[in-house]
Amino acid sequence: MSETVTGPTETPAAGTTASGATIRLENLTKSYPGNPAPAVDNVTMDIKAGETVILVGPSGCGKSTTLKMINRLIEPTSGRIRINDEDVTDMDPVKLRRKIGYAIQSSGLFPHMTVAENIALVPKMTGWSKSGVKDRVEEMLDLVGLDPREFHGRYPRQLSGGQQQRVGVARALAADPPVLLMDEPFGAVDPITRDHLQDELIRLQHELHKTIVFVTHDFDEAIKLGDRIAVLRERSHIAQFDTPEAILTNPTDDFVSGFVGAGAALKRLNLTRVRDVGIADFPTVTVEDPLQLIFDKLRDGSHNELLMLDRRNRPYKWLRRGDLMRAKGSLARAGQLVHDTVTRDATLHDALEAVLTDSGGRVAVTGRRGEFIGVVDMQTLMNSVHELLEADRLTAMEHQHDLEHLRGHQTEQELEGGGSGL
Amino acid sequence: MTPSHQAPPKGARPPGEHDVGGHAFRDEEAEPSPPSPGPPRRITWKKLVLVPAVLTVVLVATYLWITHVELDSIARNSLAGDIVEVRWWQHVRLTAISTFWVLIIAIPLGIALTRPGLKKAAPGVTVIANIGQATPAIGLLALLVIWLGIGPSTAIIGMVIYAVLPVLSNTVAGLNSIEPTLVEASRGIGMSAMGTLTKVELPLAVPLILAGVRTALVLNVGTATLATFGGGGGLGDLITSGIQTQRMPVLILGSVLTVVLALLVDWLASLVELWLTPRGLEEA
The missing domain is CATH 3.10.580.10 (CBS-domain)
Known part of the structure; x- marks a missing residue:
């Protein structure tokens, strides 16, 4: 997709598409002064390269805070963040953020800049050549399905909500970052446009293979978009982190099944093809x-x-x-x-x-x-669905078993370690 | 990609319309977007011509009247030679210099008071600025004269203290009224704090800041008439000597010129406001 962005003065980011990077959150905690309970408590999460991970949970559960700690808009109180095995916890946050795409609810476009100026911001800051930036803007508009000639010079207020959101995604992807963070990006658009934007994102991800971390409170959106879903409860405790299939068929506890909501079996039908x-x-x-x-x-x-x-x-x-x-x-x-x-x-x-x-x-x-x-x-x-559900249940149980085994093993080790320490 | 509105809809729905639960929904994106408007004229000829025309008429009328009215020697003395012209330019200079210092002080101070570190100081500083404006200008000037002696700089200091508040409070209000999500977006995509301020916050706050500057300018034209009590000169000289000598034509000339100057300055400021307001923020 980046063939058009070539030139001797180009940064290494241009010319090739950077596909996803791994993200590892280690014991990430955020507490605010004056509040004894941390907003995010000891989150550990491994995200594979090129994977779409959805953080889903009730409002106020700390999912947004967790997301913003990845690009350090919120500085973690303790814990480490690694992107592609590089510890970025103490890196200059401005440099870090230029390598991480960021899209938010109601687009966050700057109203005093044209669509093209908005998209060009990050490539310009990272030192792309003028012609490179110009080509890139056209390319990104094309990518998100807006006619560059028509939308280039428009101001955000001249666009519909869905179009603004597309430009927001284009801006987030403009400097070709390996990681894309999305904070309820489709929360403020009507259901039909949201559906289109979701399809669009699936298509984009199919082409680009970025690592996407996506925050939403809409479980159906999570099922539709996620390779894996992390269901979060208060203080960002991970209730379950698994594939949509596993969560639908075998929610670990009442909290998750409550969040999955009624009709899990019906939702499961969306995940299997004829x-x-x-x-x-x-x-x-x-x-x-x-x-x-x-x-x-x-x-x-x-x-x-x-x-x-x-x-x-x-x-x-x-x-x-x-x-x-x-x-x-x-x-x-x-x-x-x-x-x-x-x-x-x-x-x-x-x-x-x-x-x-x-x-x-x-x-x-x-x-x-x-x-x-x-x-x-x-x-x-009916037979297939029964089989599927049964198979899902079995895998989930095996998984559960493995986990318990692992946990048991860990406790054993800890006990031993504690014993030798005495 | 295949935008929704290009996909042929099932059944009889026209393009861009969707059937949801038996109801027709129009896809927002499919609505024909208005053709990209050409650059609209930001400064209309009405704006350019109306105020100067009225002011010219007033000036000409005043000139005709003052040259034809009977003036005794005292009145003639007060207006002798180029004294009116000198007072006019003194007045302009007083206004310009005091406004300059107001901008230099109030805008950076306003910016500083919206930064995270100093946010807590904002109410305190606003109270002080409020005191500056609540004090009667004439009393403030008298106090300053006692303290600093007579002279144009004393008058200018008084005017600056008097006019800092509108610019300061508008700068603070302008910066605070920016949606926090925009600032966050700007930091989130990797802009530095400085970049966020100069590329996002200040351009978005421009309309309010300029409104404050405009208020300060007009205020300054008014308070500059009081500079005469501090030995600062200006059109206030004409007015006070008109009052002291009970010569109405002198008083009227001084007042009319002050009013004309205030309106002229306000008009110029409105043009600058239009010119500096970012295009994307204009009303549709």
């Missing part, structure tokens, strides 16, 4: 088959129903045994047209929706060019 469940075969005929053959198939086969495909193998009509009789032998009026199909990339949620609205309780699955692959019916869906 390709992951059994796609059943279904007897088919094509429109070119002679009528007699279709009759025979219906009469002999164990199935009450056939799927008729069109000339390009696409699902066309559902044919029931009685249909041909009632249509008096004319195929044109027989059967029921196929309304809805799903692809193999559709989520189980979409598939369930299609199955529920179909009178026959099944939906045809199609390939890339719309060709018929198989069907998914209610039974398959």
Whole structure:
């Protein structure tokens, strides 16, 4: 994506895309004077390179404070922060922040600067050449889906909320930082725009592979965006830090399950694709088959129903045994047209929706060019979901077991250590 | 990317409209955005012409009147030679110099009082500045004359003390009214404290600071008439001698010129305000 930003005077950051860096928080604590209970208490967290980690929790739980300690907008009282194994806890915060993208709620754009000036801020500060900055601005606007020619010279107040937020993300990414911190960035936009911005972020992350730490109080947003989710309770204690699947199927305690909310199994459907469940075969005929053959198939086969495909193998009509009789032998009026199909990339949620609205309780699955692959019916869906949930539960239990084992081991060691110390 | 509004919507919804729970929702982003407005004229001809035109008319009328009215020797003495011109320029100089010092003192002080270290001192300093303004200007001047003796610098010191408050309080208010999230965003993307101040905070506070400066300027034109009691000269000389000698034309000339100067200064300041206000902050 950075091919356009080249030139002999360019900084090393340009020319190649810096993908994510690891972040390690070690025993991070923040306490404020005059308040005996720390706002953030002893947080330890490992974030892999290129991973999207969501910090989610009720308001006032310290998730934002934790995020702001990563770029040291809030200085930790104790603990260390390592980015790519480099201890940045005592580094010059201004230099540190120039290497970390930062996007906040309601965009934080400077109203007295144009869109282009806003985006150009960080590259300019880090010493990019003039032409490099100019190209970069265009590129970033393009990246977040705004026409550079149209939006270049506009002021933030001339943009809609969603557009402002896009520019905010563009500004955060302008100097190509390996890490991107996002503090409830989509909190202030309407639900539909938020949905688009989320899709957009998923697409961006697919291209850029940054390490993203994202704060939200919306659990659905967390499930949608996160590779892993850290559910935080008060004082930023990590209640559970795991994949969305694991949290949905096996919340560690009442706090987490309370936060997951009702309908965890339904939410789980969004995380699995049709390709992951059994796609059943279904007897088919094509429109070119002679009528007699279709009759025979219906009469002999164990199935009450056939799927008729069109000339390009696409699902066309559902044919029931009685249909041909009632249509008096004319195929044109027989059967029921196929309304809805799903692809193999559709989520189980979409598939369930299609199955529920179909009178026959099944939906045809199609390939890339719309060709018929198989069907998914209610039974398959239910079985797969049960299997999935069961599998999730097992993995989670194993995980739990491992953790307990590890903890037990640690306590043992500590006890031993304490014993030898005496 | 595929912006939502380009994706063909399912069913019969027009582009950019979404079907949610059977209701139509228009995508905010899909709304046709108004064509980028060309640079609007910031300073209209009305603004440029109206005030100077009125002031010129007043000046011409006063000139015609003063040259045709019967003046006795005392009145003629008070206006002899280039005495009116000298007083006018004295007045302008008094105003300019005192405003200069007000800016030099009040703006940096206002900035300092909004920095984290000195924030606590702000109420105290505002109280002191308030006392400076609450004291009657004439009393303040008398006290300063007792302390520092007679002369233009005494008058200027008095005027500065008197006019610091509006600029100081507006600078503090302007800087404090900036959304904290903007300052945080600026630090968050890696601006230094100095960069945040000069590139974000001050430009955003400019409208309020300038409003304070404008108030201070007009105040200074007024208080400069009192400089005569401290031996500072200015148009106040004409007014007081008019009163002392009971010569109405002299008094009226001094007053009219003061008023014209105050309006002229206010007009110039309003132009500067328009010119310095960042484009993005203007009303749509």
